[in-house]
Every structure is written in structure tokens, then in C-alpha cells.
Amino acid sequence: MSGSSKKGFHSGFVALIGRPNVGKSTLMNHLIKQKIAITSKKPQTTRNRIQTVYTDERGQIIFLDTPGIHKAKNKLGEYMVNVAEGTLSEVDVILWLVEPTDYVGAGEQHIVEVLKRTNTPVILVINKIDTVDKTVVAKAEETYRGLYPFCTIVTVSALRNTNVDRLESLLFSLLPEGPMYYDEDTVTDQPERQIAAEIIREKALRLLDDEIPHGIAVAIEQMKERPDGGMVDIDATIICERDSHKGIIIGKQGSMLKRIGTDARKEIELLFEYRVNLKLWVKVKKDWRDSDFLLKNYGYVEKKDEE
Numbered sequence: 001m002s003g004s005s006k007k008g009f010h011s012g013f014v015a016l017i018g019r020p021n022v023g024k025s026t027l028m029n030h031l032i033k034q035k036i037a038i039t040s041k042k043p044q045t046t047r048n049r050i051q052t053v054y055t056d057e058r059g060q061i062i063f064l065d066t067p068g069i070h071k072a073k074n075k076l077g078e079y080m081v082n083v084a085e086g087t088l089s090e091v092d093v094i095l096w097l098v099e100p101t102d103y104v105g106a107g108e109q110h111i112v113e114v115l116k117r118t119n120t121p122v123i124l125v126i127n128k129i130d131t132v133d134k135t136v137v138a139k140a141e142e143t144y145r146g147l148y149p150f151c152t153i154v155t156v157s158a159l160r161n162t163n164v165d166r167l168e169s170l171l172f173s174l175l176p177e178g179p180m181y182y183d184e185d186t187v188t189d190q191p192e193r194q195i196a197a198e199i200i201r202e203k204a205l206r207l208l209d210d211e212i213p214h215g216i217a218v219a220i221e222q223m224k225e226r227p228d229g230g231m232v233d234i235d236a237t238i239i240c241e242r243d244s245h246k247g248i249i250i251g252k253q254g255s256m257l258k259r260i261g262t263d264a265r266k267e268i269e270l271l272f273e274y275r276v277n278l279k280l281w282v283k284v285k286k287d288w289r290d291s292d293f294l295l296k297n298y299g300y301v302e303k304k305d306e307e
Helices: 024-031 075-090 106-116 134-145 164-174 192-207 243-250 252-272 292-297
Strands: 005-017 050-056 059-065 093-098 122-126 152-155 177-179 217-225 232-240 276-284
Touching: 005 024, 005 075, 005 164, 024 059, 024 093, 024 164, 059 164, 093 106, 093 164, 122 134, 122 164, 134 152, 152 164, 192 217, 192 232, 192 252, 232 243, 232 252, 243 252, 243 276, 252 276
Parallel strands: 005 059, 005 093, 093 122, 122 152, 232 276
Antiparallel strands: 005 177, 050 059, 217 232
């Protein structure tokens, strides 16, 4: 981490919040100009707060991509909501992502109440403008403007990368002059094990049936470089909640597990720029999302008694 500062160099922390599946991870990947956060059409893809860094000659933005704020149904859900809401007091700017609609549901109302408890400047980002007519976007702007005193409203399509550069320039103008918190080649604070686990989970989310993904976690059992430096061996376990899910994840004669492994290995190799030998197993841990012990094991609950 670097503490150097120069005049005109703006830096600070920006939180991305919003209900599940509004496109936070897709937007963050475009803002930092590479993929770190996993994305999927299924809600609650992001479970931990992912910290990423974007640096250029204007300054340095540290993005915190939070889990979606939603009504928690189990201990994992409670953890995700606490992480998201706890982030808001720690940042310089909040980006609240919403979909282009003038319907404001209970989830959005809850977020408004959460925002009222902070003094942090909030930019409303209306995402997915490529999916609707301009009049719909205009109605959404008008509706949200009446809900909260945003410092500004920006309309984007994270998927098509529309207006993302404009949003980035706006963020640099709002952030104070400050130091370079991370070396300029740092892109994330996530350890490689965590990123590898998330990539495997993303591939499973994309390939599996709808009823399974909420109930899966990925644990990296081993991540070891071979003595000759030519390859890294990764042993990982996909954890699911039911025996019937285990069969679906493995697939006929191991076909599904093989597909998940192949897709994950290719992306891990691309991101880390080394060759990977990936071995996957599947284990059943019933109701792991309600077990404090297992949640800690899979990296979802912060150990507050440890520094």
C-alpha cells in the first residue's frame, strides 16, 4: 500500500449498492476495465464485499461492490445485508444502482431509509437503459428525484458500457485530493484463493438449474505451485445442501462437473496468467447457510475477534 500524494490527484472509496441483480458487479467490472466480480442473471451472486481499485493519471478509486440489500431469509442473508449496510459509513461516495422503472418497491424504500441515516453523497445510477424506451428512463428519473436528495443522477447501460466513462469522470470530480492508497498495478484486495473460488462458483451458477445455485459455496482445499513453477494445482470442493443437488452438479458420468471445471480453469488461467490443474469435488452440507460454523469456514462471516 502506498501513501504518496500529489496535487490534483483525487482518491477515495466508492460503494456500489442496490437490490440483488441490478448489475452492480457488471458495472464495477467496466469501471475498473477488467473482470473481478462474478456476474450472473441469478440474484445474490455477490456474497462478500469485494474491493477493487482503478488508477489512472486523475487519481485512484477504490470500489466496494456490496452484496445486494434485501430482506434476509437466513444467516447468510443477514451477513450479506450487514456487510452492505455497514459499508455506507466508510466511503466518500455511494453509487445506488436501480432499474429503469418508476415503480418503487419495498426493497427500494428500505434502501432510501438506509441512505437517510448516512451523510455520504449519493449518485443515483439508473442502469439497463438499453432495455427500455427513453420515456421510461425519464419517468424513472422523475420518480427517484422525489425520493432522495441525490447529488446527481446518471443513466447507464453497464452491459453495453454506455455512459460508464462519464460516471467515472464524475466520481473523480467528487472525490477529494488524496494519496495513492494502493500501488498503481493493484486491481483487487481479494486473495487469489478467494477469486478462484468465486470463478468456480460463477461457472456453476451459469451452468446449473435455478433451484441449486443459492445453496452452493466453493471451498479451496489446496492451491499450490509445483516446484518447477510450471503449473498451479488447485483442489476445490463445491458444497451443496441436498443429495439430489449433488447428483445434478456432478451430472451424468461427471459431465456437468467437468464442464464447470473446464470453464473455471480457463478463466483462472486467463486472469492469473499461469497454467492450472483444477480438481473439483462435491460435498453435501445440509443447511450450511444457517450454520455460523460453516459460514465462517466458507469465508462469509467476519471473525470480529481477530485482527
